[in-house]
């Protein structure tokens with residue numbers, strides 16, 4: 001699992017997040033509008049507070065005389081509270097929209113990518129916890145970013161109008177906050193990276209340890225892992241504490257810079273008051289207004305820094321999602337318009353098309369096809385014909401590429417050279433979704449979900465599946481009791497039972513969708529001879545008039561072959 005390290009290169013405002021999601025741009029508009037109203041509220045609140053205090057202390061006004069200002073102040077405070085809740089609601093709406101958009105796009109892309117490209121656990125963590133972390137980005141960080149742009153400008157304008165020296169002091173000291181923030185950020189960058197790496201190592205270590213616990217126990221090595229865990233968690237603790245120290249120091253520095261700046265404003269205002277630069281009720285009111293406004297000018301900038309750290313994980317997750325979205329799927333999109341696939345002239349574009357009026361299943365041809373996995377020697381070149389309507393058994397040695405070949409027919413793998421064709425139409429110009437609908441596939445290790453055997457078999461085809469159809473497939477495959485519970489890791493079933501659940505799925509798919517191609521990868525590898533014979537007998541009617549490709553070394557399977565292929 002890779003750590004979700006914060007985005008270091010693109011800064012904290014990722015336009016792609018806004019472009020990718022409907023409603024997010026509107027949300028920024030809402031934030032800007034609310035920011036303006038909030039600025040007005042800050043200024044109005046300061047004004048009314050100053051006038052009430054100055055009126056009461058310097059002007060000697062009583063409660064009745066001051067009540068209009070007090071009511072106005074209460075209204076301003078209520079408006080601020082209302083704005084905050086509107087802001088919160090808008091933020092959650094926007095975040096929900098962006099998150100579901102990102103999840104949908106990432107899921108679609110993951111389904112287009114070859115299986116195994118991404119670690120399942122990592123992808124699940126990214127799409128669930130990682131993307132959820134964007135809440136902080138939308139609900140806290142972005143609004144503060146907008147406020148940081150609007151509030152100081154509004155306050156400076158008011159200060160410039162009522163007391164220019166304070167405006168100049170704030171103008172001169174305000175940039176210190178982002179400058180200090182950036183300097184501290186740079187300093188913490190490497191440490192934060194190391195912290196993310198340590199978190200990742202710890203997560204890996206734990207996951208591996210738990211998965212391997214039975215083996216470790218069997219070999220009497222479980223106790224020794226305690227030391228290893230101590231080392232990893234110790235490193236994690238040290239790095240966390242060091243990062244926390246920096247976080248506290250950084251907050252202190254920003255706080256100090258803001259406080260000193262406000263103190264300079266306060267001293268200037270105070271000196272002016274003492275030396276008679278500001279006199280009377282109006283003088284005190286102006287002084288108070290400036291003193292109340294000064295910290296408000298620094299506040300949004302300080303908050304931006306604080307909320308950036310909170311939203312870093314969400315940003316990092318978004319970055320990883322964008323990396324996935326940028327990956328080029330091996331199953332490239334269908335051919336551009338004008339090509340045979342697009343016009344439908346010669347292409348296989350639907351299951352119905354494959355079921356030709358002759359009821360003929362396609363001939364599949366691999367011509368000088370070479371497959372290669374990253375970092376591995378390419379597999380040997382292969383030319384092979386799988387004749388229409390016949391059963392071909394692949395008997396090549398283990399590791400020769402039989403499963404790879406089946407994955408390629410489903411579009412999960414692409415040859416680096418050579419071609420694959422269905423009835424002389426190249427796979428690359430076919431609509432992959434349509435091709436997949438024409439195939440029923442039993443992988444070597446059928447994927448299982450948490451649930452009952454029946455629920456697992458029902459994955460064969462979309463839509464409602466009748467109980468009799470389900471029962472027929474389960475019986476034909478000699479699968480276990482449909483009510484039995486299965487875990488996603490296959491526990492609850494033996495390897496042979498799991499294989500028969502996969503076979504029941506294939507048979508059900510064949511019954512419901514009538515695909516003209518069957519691919520079976522080691523269908524009887526874990527079965528005893530009697531069950532194997534029974535299962536192969538059940539398969540016999542399904543093989544008729546279909547192009548069937550089976551990978552197996554078993555003699556009972558080889559006995560049903562019209563053709564055997566080795567390489």
Ligand SMILES: Nc1ncnc2c1ncn2[C@@H]1O[C@H](COP(=O)(O)OP(=O)(O)OP(=O)(O)O)[C@@H](O)[C@H]1O
Nearest residue numbers: 116373374376397398399400401402403404405444
């Ligand atoms: N995801 C992968 N990454 C790297 N190499 C892989 C991957 N999948 C398969 N290979 C390699 O490609 C080769 C062919 O694998 P494949 O599973 O297609 O063989 P096979 O003929 O089906 O083997 P078996 O009979 O043992 O199932 C093997 O050397 C295997 O190690």
